[in-house]
Amino acid sequence: MNSCGLVSEGKIPVPLKSITVDAWIQGHVVTVTSTLQYVNEEERHLEALFVFPLPADAAVCHFSAKIGEQEIVAEVQERQSARDQYDDAVSSGQQAFLLEESAESSDVFRLSVGCLSPGQNAAITIIYVTELAVQADHALRFCLPAVLNPRYTPAGSGGGIVSEISSVCGSVPYTLTLSVHVSSPNPISKLESNCTLDTLVFLNSDHTHAMVNLSPGHMFDKDVELFLYYQNTHQPTAIVEAGVATDQPGSLMGDPVVMVSLYPEFPEEVMSSLASQGELVFVVDRSGSMDCMLNRGKRAQRRIDSAKDTLLLLLKSLPLGCFFNIYGFGSHFESFFPKSVVYNQDTMDEALKRVKKMQADMGGTEILQPLKHIYSQPCYPDHPRQLFIFTDGEVGNTKEVLDLVKRHVHSHRCFSFGIGEGASAALITGMAREGSGHAQFITGSDRMQPKVMQSLQFALKPRVVNISVKWTVPDSITVDTLSPPINVLFQGQRALIYAHLNGENSGSSEGTVTVTYSLKGQPVTNQLHFCLKPTEDTGLAIHRLAARSLIHSLEQQERAGGAGMEDIKSRMVELSVQAGVSCVHTAFIAINKESRQTVKGPLLQRRVPTGGYYSDCFDSDIYSDIEFSEACGIMDCFDDSEECLESLCCFADTESVGACEDMDDFVESELFDVELQKDSLLQLVSLQKASGCWDLNSTLAHVFGKTEDELTNQKPEQVNQSVWATLLALIWLYGYKINDQVEWQFVAMKAASWIRSQKVGSVSQCVCVGNVLLGCQVTEETLGI
Structure with a gap:
């Protein structure tokens, strides 16, 4: 795999020249329009490939290409049929465009731009909708992914993302412009970003509409993150979206769909108590990429060092009487104790001693095996199991991992943390979703510790059980819930429910959704009244997200196997085509049938690079069975050996490090705590x-x-x-x-x-x-x- 993403060895300019992005945020949902401008500056016909990330669970709902003044709008078709049409068109000299989701991970897409003539321009437009994730500080997080790191694929798994990904060291050779428009029922408090923004402009006096642009000159060498804060953010809401008038009544797209956002508030006397029971298992990525820096600042920590500081804080924060264990994983895994042990002074001291020795020295990123081992361990009665998983999230078998987590959801909760640029959103958010937990991302100048402690607070709060949802609507309307059952509710954290409203409204203008559950043996009821009249100006974003949610559930059923597999696949393809959203069995295909021309010889193939973050660290995740030092060439990664020692030894004085006979002596020495003493x-x-x-x-x-x-x-x-x-x-x-x-x-x-x-x-x-x-x-x- 070429680190700079070009197929040929020559320094030929990449044909992607610019990306223009418009994001329209409406409450908790964002519609993103990306236009990619391609120019073939070569003397031969060209095929361009662009493998790029999207937010996890995004529903791609539009794909088109504009050649000169002619626009070709793509159709969603069954995947193999779309591929065959693309190949046929390109081989016959027609311009063709194919967009498909990776089979291994729902946050990676592959765009093929076929048969660009010499000197020709093509503008590709992709539109997707996605939910905005809620952070522990109640901000809504919008991420425009730029960094796509190589996904480690375990040997024999058959995954194919690694061979497709093109990553570049440093800035990419194309520009990015970003414009964000925000519309909300609640006033906007502020908008922050990890990138430089122009001034936020409010478009009305009550601050419910605003817009902002990314400042010029952004190099698109890191993910663009926006954090949006609303006033009254915990207010529950319901949005009813009208269906398509020309679609069949009774179908998903032909009828109204409702999206309910709930923010449960639990009684203060219950929430003030912390559980002293529980089994807390901390699973830490020790692959080579964890030796990278958290960010590019001069005082940045290595990811593994930040994880070690966080483990220190966690170990000191655990309540006496609980059980705990710590796992490290890479190409293999190891645990501190054969099974989880009771938390006391002796076990804490032993764990801290081993935390100090942890290094990013375990090769690849195989998270599946340690999870299988943990789930095989019997649970302790009256001690609910809580997993805390720390990873930079670069695996090629994401869906297999998520299926495993989901199968064991009734015996544990999973809290996941994506570390650094390029962490797989599908893996991090997916593990938390399927494990009834909460996901956090640590990027830029973020400190890991506060985010992890916020999740620990969730883990130690009383658990909500027996959750049920009831709809009250006029007799002429039936409600079909499209979302999977709610397995978890956290204090002040959002829960989304999608439902299909089928039938004619006989006159009543109000519906009610009631959520009941049990908390420490006490029944609790949350109720929301909502208007059945469709909200205006929402487009079809809610319908498409509802369809994506239903498709996601069907995908899991399909991977679980059993009878009716073909029926499930047919239903997924039917939903995908009907709603116009992508899924693993469909693809967007566009063909310019008027562009037929003679092509001599094979097309030149160019890979468009995405941002990469491994220019200054060990890219060892693509190795599994090779010794870490041999695979990475440790000393070659730095300008000189002193810089290498500084990285490996927490930036301690290298002469003093040399006084230690070996690394274990160094770890045991007081020098290991030099960074700790600064904090x-x-x-x-x-x-x-x-x-x-x-x-x-x-x-x-x-x-x-x-x-x-x-x-x-x-x-x-x-x-x-x-x-x-x-x-x-x-x-x-x-x-x-x-x-x-x-x-x-x-x-x-x-x-x-x-x-x-x-x-x-x-x-x-x-x-x-x-x-x-x-x-x-x-x-x-x-x-x-």
Whole structure:
């Protein structure tokens, strides 16, 4: 595979010149129109191939090509038929265009532009609709993927994405312009991005309509992320979209479809309690690509180092009495313990010792086998299993992984984290969806720790069970729910439901959807009334997303095997063609039948590069059975050996590293903690005991900028040293790290609980003295003791 994406060895210009993107966001749904401008600057007829990513579960609903003034609109057809027509057209000298979804992963598409004449221009337009993912801070995330890293395909799996992908080191040789229009029932609070934007312009006085453009000069060498914040974002909504008047009544496209967005709010007295039970299994990618930097900043961490810091924080935050284990995976996998163990001081210390030794040294990215092993382990009664999976998400057997997660959804929940540019959205969001969990992406300058701790908060909250949905509509209307059953609800997190409304409305203008569930043994009911009259100006976005949701369920049934396979495939093709959206068994095909011309010799084939992120790190995920150092040529990846050592050794002093006899000695040495010592918060957390207390010693004093004598001399006489140290740690956290509270909230809760168990009689005096000593003004009430 050529790293720069060109088939020929010469430096021939790639025929893709520009991409223009218009995104229309309506509430929680976005319609994206991308126009790709191709120019054949060569003297021969040309075929261009462009393998590119789209958001997970996007429904491609339009594909057309414009040659000069002539526009050819593609049709959705059965996949093999479309391929045959494309081959026939190209071989006979006709211009043809083929767009198809990868069989291995729903977020990778392949565009073939066939038989471009010398000097000819072609403008390709692709339109897709997708839901906007909700982040833990309630932002809606829109991602325009640019980076498509090679997907590691396990030997013998038959996957084919790796051979098709074209990635480029550095900037791509085409430009990007992006315009975003936002329309919402709720006012827009703000819009942020990882890229430079022009000023957000509000188009009306109540701030429900706005637009913004990507600033000129963007190189499209990284994913473009937008984070949209609405006021009253937790308000449940329902959108009824009218069907196509010319379509058959009773069909999906001919009738109205409703999309309901629910944001359950649970009773505060229930949510204030944290579970002390549970089995938490942390699964960490240790493939070669985890040695890459999280971002391109000068102070960026390696992905594996960020994961290690996060594991430290997680291990300190677990409640006493739960079970836990840690797995590392690459071309093979290993676990810290043969099976999950009870969380206490001894097991925590053992786990932390092994976390320090973790490196990105396990070759490829085979996530399927460790998951199979974990699922084969018996669960502990009354300890629900929670998986936390950390990966840069580059695998070629995504659908096989998702099917495995789905088969075990009743025994666990899965929280997934995509690390770095190019993580597979289909894998990350899919594992969370099928595992009834929550997905997070760590890109750009994001810190991993706050996002992971937000997910831990979800995992430790009481679990919602016995979820049911009931519709109340006029007798003349029937409701067919198109979405799969809801298996999970989290506090303040959105749940989407699509339903087909069949029949004539006899006059009633209102419908009701009621969601009931049980929370800690108590029944809870959420109800939403909505207008049955279709909303105007929504196009067919809701219908197409509903069709994509139904097709997704049918795909899973098909992969599960059994009787009726042909009927399922036929139903998928029928839905895909009827709704005009892509699926694994269909493709978009467009042929310019007026362009027939004589073509001498085979077409020149050019691959269009997508952005890549492996120019400065180890691209070892494409290897499985080769030694990591041999496959990657570690020393060749850097300008000199010192730079290599700095990367491998957490940027420690290389002369001191050389003093260690081998890597294990280095890992065991204090030098390993050099980066940790730069982060006072992580250093404080690393000193906490499993029970929640701290010891009074010089290391703790150093975090506070004090000496051990200063801490000891100010200690009230009747208070023991551990209570005093723990109180000071809490005061310091609330006084100096309040902006990072999401990261240390569980650490503080354990500490406060431990202090209360000590029945200290002079807490008020200790807090006053501690405030003076540390220069803070934290109240006793704030500390929660």
